[in-house]
Amino acid sequence: MQTHSAPPTGRDALAAVAAVDLVKVYGAGDTAVRALDGVTVGFERARFTAIMGPSGSGKSTLMHCLAGLDTATSGQVLLGGSDLTKQSDKVLTKVRRERIGFVFQSFNLLPQLTAERNITLPLDLGGRKPDAELLDRLVTTLGLGGRLGHLPSELSGGQQQRVALARALVSRPEVLFADEPTGNLDSRSGAEVLGLLRTSARELGQTVVMVTHDAGAAAYADRVVLLADGQLAGEIHQPSIASVTDALQSLAAAR
Amino acid sequence: MNTVLRTQLAGVSRRPARMLLTGLAVLVASFVVYATVLAQQITERSVLDGLSGTPAAVDLVVREGTITAKDLAAVTAVPGVSRTSALAQIGVQYGGQYLNVTADPGSGPLSLVTVTSGRYPSAADEIAVTPRTVQLLGLNVGSTAAVDPGSETGKPGKKVTLRVVGVVAPPQDFGYDTYAPSATVFALSGQPYIQQIDIDLDAGADGDQARTRIDQIFAPVKADERPHVATGADVRLEEARSSADQIDQVFAVVAMFVAIAVAAAGLIAASTFRIVFAQRMRQLALLRAVGAGRGAMFRALATEGALTGLVTGTVGVLAALAAGQLVPLALRGLGWKVLSPGVPVLPALGTVLLAVVMTVLSVLAPAVSASRVAPLEALRAAAGTGARTGIGALRWVAGLLPLAAALLLAGYVYTNLPGPDEQNYDAQTMLLAVVASGALAFVALIALGPVLVRPVLAVFGWPLRRLGPVGRLAIGGVGGSARRAAAVSVVVALGVTLVAGVLVGGASIRVLGDRELAASAPADFELTGGQGSTLPAGFLDRAKAAKELTRVTPYRRIEAKIPDFDGVPVTDLDMAALPRLVDLDFRTGSLADLGPGKVVVAGWISEMAGLGVGDTVQVDNKGKKVTLTVAAVLGDDGPLHSGLLVTPADLTALGAGTAYSGLLADAATDGDTGRTEGLRAMRAVGGGQSDYTVDVLADQRDQVASSLTALLGIALGLIGLTVLIAVVGVGATTALSVVERVRESGLLRAIGMSRGGLRAMLTAESALYGVIGAVLGLLLGVPYAWLALQAIGVNAPLAVPVWQLAAAFLILVGLTALAGVLPARRAARVSPVTALGTE
């Protein structure tokens, strides 16, 4: 197991997105929860990084802040070198639409739109036309051919998640975030989705950041970042199921 | 407390908005239902009050017999009688003019007049006059009038000097009216003739007892002279009936609106619940999945529903009660004659009961669905509800059957439409058939709505589609959840159908009214000498010389015979001289077709005598015969109720003398003063001789116009309630769908929709509900209005007030969009993360 004692700074040229001394406090006074307690971490370009940690350790919060979905209490989020924490909702909206892709645990497709319309939705919102070639490639890669005209309710969970993945990738985002993307899937569909995430990082050069609590899922990643109690608790390069499980166990033991 | 109920209540406390919105629908529904009941009372009372001369405060009426001043005193003294008012009047001569002195208390609930300047007379030699009397006779406040009340022998009597102390607004102003307390009238007449005594009883007094006592007072009078005692309510209804024989139809239409309001309320409540269904289904399926028993589930839901219904129903009824008392008050403040409703207790209880039943049924409905299928199946079904767009076979049947029935009924009405002046035509049944057909069409619309949403959107959504992704998303959102859209739109459609129906009906009846008025009141004034008599020479010149008059048009009129018919009025009125005659309705031909040897025939003559254009008819006036060719046929009545219109030459050939039968004239200037001046000039033409009477046809025209406006106002007011419920329904539905779709909003925000974009999208969605509803409503409303008009058998044309309809369309779409604004703002404020975290 390798751990970095000095994590890469946010200004690292290789980092597609980075958090610098990020703090997020929910609530106030006695009931205040420090979900993120000074996290500094970078995510390299064209790499597949997994964020791991026990339940309630702040994984989702970190991802939401990185994706501009939520505002941090203090610290910085650097996306391609610009700080997201200082931006207005208008700018963040544009960032989400054009520079970030998001895949949720519960698919979150619009039930009234067909698979195709769901995929092109972020582009529609920006008034852009989808790149036909990219769309074609995504559909083929994700195995969605022949399903484009279906409504989400007519698709299996794995297919729905692949549609969500296509939707996240269609705008050629700088970073693709995925929050427990396999949490609602059976193991085979889950493996498919994880394989696709890895492929998009390795072959398409897509930066992927994924939250998971499943060691098997984390093993697909190039690197694992560990969180505990809202703080960085180490990282693993080229993880295997065994190394990840070990790390998690020692984290649990430390508490 | 059982677990299911606890879960439900926990759900309520966690998401109070959802509960509130469900309850809001019931609240508004009960508000509208009860408000309509109150509106019915307000309308009936006000219409009665407007059409009957007897004030609403009158509890008992003594009439139809010999009543003396002594009787009046005795009646006034009966215990329980609060006050009385005698209806009595006497005609007096004032410098060669006729003057009417009418008894009136001058103030209080029994008075028919209101003082507008000066004061009401109290001393024996004081009178108050009406505004036209001031103008025509120069009787200003402060002036005196030496009048001759006449004597029993018919000879001039002793002159009495009366002093004018005030001006009063009377129910009707002929220009020779004065008012005074009954004592003054009795003193003038010597032997007073009392037509009627209006009696106001003390609050809480026993009406029957008072009635018996009054009967006792008149017991000694000879049977054929003995007055009757009737209740004020009966008398008012009788008076209203005699002044407008359609009063019962008006009340029937009002009752129909109550029924429609109840139906609309049910509809809107159902459509709001439909959205809660999906969420409920999910929750109930979950509860079932973890082992909740059916019995416990039903009991819990029924309790929750009953509580919600009771609370919201009661609040709705109380709110309606408050509005029902306040609105008439406000309208009275604006100078409208509107009476307050009572507090009908039974309808109030019924409304609350309705609310409870409605709520219980609608919360139990999903429970029934949920308990019929396996828990997991229910879960799956719940997830897909919002997106289902098609309808099942059963629903097709449920839609197509009523549609077929509606078409059949409409077809039946259409093929049995009455011809003009058809005899034995049963308008009531046909109207009922039209209403039934319309109701069936709505049932069909409710069932088939989801399949209609997309085509309507495809056609009418294009402007929105061009507005970019937000517009397209809104269309997608509405089209994608066609069931929800259909449920809301149907309510809007109901409102628009009614508004369109009333607007079209109103416009058509107005055209009809103009036509009939063109025939019956072609000019402002008419001067005649009574049946068969003619005007002396010189009248025409005098009238033409009067600068207060214009378009002075004389006419001759005789009654002649045509084959099979006697006493047909024939006139040579110069139709081109009076501009109002342009409104006359011609069935065939036109005014220009009239010429020598030709005749224009009134519609009713054409029908009875079987005369059409080109036919010849022999007209016979006491042996003088002329054969004329029918040049044109009028829609209905001829001007001045004449049956045949001929040229002056032909009328002369028929033996009519050179003297005119009457004079028509218009006032030279518009407005009230112009009209009074014209009336004065017209009376001057007659030289004050009582043989020649002047009719103010213009007053008649105004009266018809104002009662038409009042009826339209009432109808639109009642419909306003339906529109209100439609708008609130759209608001509640949009709010609910926003609450239900927080996740969806969160997702849209997460993938890059701006706050403004989300707001615009949700607002556009609710505007689209309005568009769909308004389109469907217009498509139904205009044809049904036409059919109903034809079915009434009034022979009205179809007048489509395009601008009014367009305005109604835009206003409704605007209102529905507005209804979506608040929920949309709310949705846009929620942060994407919070929204995505919501179940």
Ligand SMILES: Nc1ncnc2c1ncn2[C@@H]1O[C@H](COP(=O)(O)OP(=O)(O)O)[C@@H](O)[C@H]1O
């Ligand atoms: N909206 C919120 N309000 C209050 N506390 C929250 C909220 N969201 C998360 N938390 C708290 O912040 C901490 C981190 O949560 P989260 O990032 O969801 O953890 P993870 O995704 O690692 O399970 C937890 O203690 C959680 O209870």
Ligand SMILES: [Mg+2]
């Ligand atoms: Mg999480």
